[in-house]
Amino acid sequence: MKAKSAAVAIFVLVVIFGSVTYTSITGQWQTKTSKVPTTYTEGTTTGQYDPADIRGSYTLADIEKSFGIPADELATAFGIKDRDNAAVQVKEMETIYAALAAEGKEVGTNSVRVFVALYKGLPMDLTDTTYLPRPAVEILKTKATLNQEQLDFLDKHTVDIP
Amino acid sequence: MTTDVDKSKLAATKPKKKKKARPWYRTAVQIFFFTLVALITLNEALVELGRQTIPFLATASLHAICPFGGVVSIYEFVTAGRYAQKVHSSSFILMWAAFILAVGFGPLICGWVCPLGSFQQWIAKLGRKFQGKKYNHLIPAQVDRPLRYTRYLVLAVVIFFTASTRKLVFQDYDPYFALFNFWSSEIAWTALLILGVTIVASAWVERPWCKYLCPYGAVLGLFNLFRIFRIRREESTCINCKLCDRNCPMNITISTATAVKDHQCIACMNCTSEQFCPVADTVDFTTRRDAGTMPATESTSKEEV
Numbered sequence A: 001m002k003a004k005s006a007a008v009a010i011f012v013l014v015v016i017f018g019s020v021t022y023t024s025i026t027g028q029w030q031t032k033t034s035k036v037p038t039t040y041t042e043g044t045t046t047g048q049y050d051p052a053d054i055r056g057s058y059t060l061a062d063i064e065k066s067f068g069i070p071a072d073e074l075a076t077a078f079g080i081k082d083r084d085n086a087a088v089q090v091k092e093m094e095t096i097y098a099a100l101a102a103e104g105k106e107v108g109t110n111s112v113r114v115f116v117a118l119y120k121g122l123p124m125d126l127t128d129t130t131y132l133p134r135p136a137v138e139i140l141k142t143k144a145t146l147n148q149e150q151l152d153f154l155d156k157h158t159v160d161i162p
Numbered sequence B: 001m002t003t004d005v006d007k008s009k010l011a012a013t014k015p016k017k018k019k020k021a022r023p024w025y026r027t028a029v030q031i032f033f034f035t036l037v038a039l040i041t042l043n044e045a046l047v048e049l050g051r052q053t054i055p056f057l058a059t060a061s062l063h064a065i066c067p068f069g070g071v072v073s074i075y076e077f078v079t080a081g082r083y084a085q086k087v088h089s090s091s092f093i094l095m096w097a098a099f100i101l102a103v104g105f106g107p108l109i110c111g112w113v114c115p116l117g118s119f120q121q122w123i124a125k126l127g128r129k130f131q132g133k134k135y136n137h138l139i140p141a142q143v144d145r146p147l148r149y150t151r152y153l154v155l156a157v158v159i160f161f162t163a164s165t166r167k168l169v170f171q172d173y174d175p176y177f178a179l180f181n182f183w184s185s186e187i188a189w190t191a192l193l194i195l196g197v198t199i200v201a202s203a204w205v206e207r208p209w210c211k212y213l214c215p216y217g218a219v220l221g222l223f224n225l226f227r228i229f230r231i232r233r234e235e236s237t238c239i240n241c242k243l244c245d246r247n248c249p250m251n252i253t254i255s256t257a258t259a260v261k262d263h264q265c266i267a268c269m270n271c272t273s274e275q276f277c278p279v280a281d282t283v284d285f286t287t288r289r290d291a292g293t294m295p296a297t298e299s300t301s302k303e304e305v
């Protein structure tokens, strides 16, 4: 069988737009995150929301809804002032703390994930390049139940708000 | 070297030499997807600025409509049931659509859809205009051949770092992202630099990013080894003019092969009798030769590139 370019052009359009149309009808086509994190599928936390799935596009209100941590407390932890706290997006941390990133101390989406996980006592990998602002560390030390390894991590990964 | 037989074939076909009209379908599809991606990106920017969006057009980030996002998320999806940062189900769906196209015809995404590929190709038109036959022959073959495998190294590095960090690490080096987001604060200088180098290099080499570095092109190139429709050349009618070779953007030698299996072929169809090959039914996009209109002469030469 021989294919001419007109047939190939039709094939390209049909496969691409056919897939988009079909999956839009079945509800599988998503170009935005649902703002609801995935849940743990194993261990004692099965069924609970996994902070590792928090995305940069989540607002503090989205986190409040899924994890029950008030948006105002999250804003205090990450040094956000004079803003509509509920509407602040997690990815904004990267801009606020951009100067620290240049020193290899990253305060960004992963810092929010770590804060939420430790606050709620949920499992989370603690990566060496992730830092938390001092108010976040103080809130965790007051409110969360932390083991020695987590306390050591926080002591070594605290930064002052610029 | 042109033999006497070739010369006589050449002479016999001379009257056919007048310029034939080439089909424009591929160009139309390329312009369509370039414009669509540009408008979707613009719409997304308008949303972020809180402005009125373009009616009847989707808003989506460039990551959401890039099938390569699906490829780099496979590990995360299999191990944790979620996608890498900034990737959504739409990328996964487009990844599968691209695979379906590739099983049938090879990297149609590269040759027909990818806006960065089209952009480099349009710059190549200028390069050809100024450099003529020298264009796209800058790098000696001995150096060029092994360099074409660099993109597999890039692919391995991108997949490894995306899997281990869950971040879309490639964004900071992606010229495709830079092309449509050069104005945004999200763009890294490294991506802009790579885009700039790609643009400049395209004036001498056709599709330099695709040939040497694109990790997605590397994935799709693997389908050339087993795709259903293949570029096949009929030896008995070939006049050895080498127009197919000269017009192949990826420098594949079609003029001595019976079938193209090269991992670099982008299924652009430039080499076919519909495009630059001047003899009808000599280079075609076919399934098995004996199943098509070409005479069954595969046994005369088994060479594949």
Ligand code: SF4
Pocket: B107, B109, B110, B111, B114, B115, B116, B117, B118, B207, B209, B210, B211, B214, B215, B216, B217, B218
């Ligand atoms: S090789 Fe990469 S940049 Fe080139 S056309 Fe294919 S996907 Fe696009």
Ligand code: SF4
Pocket: B231, B247, B248, B249, B250, B251, B252, B254, B260, B264, B265, B266, B267, B268, B269, B270, B271, B272
């Ligand atoms: S000219 Fe032919 S061989 Fe070369 S990339 Fe296009 S389809 Fe493949």
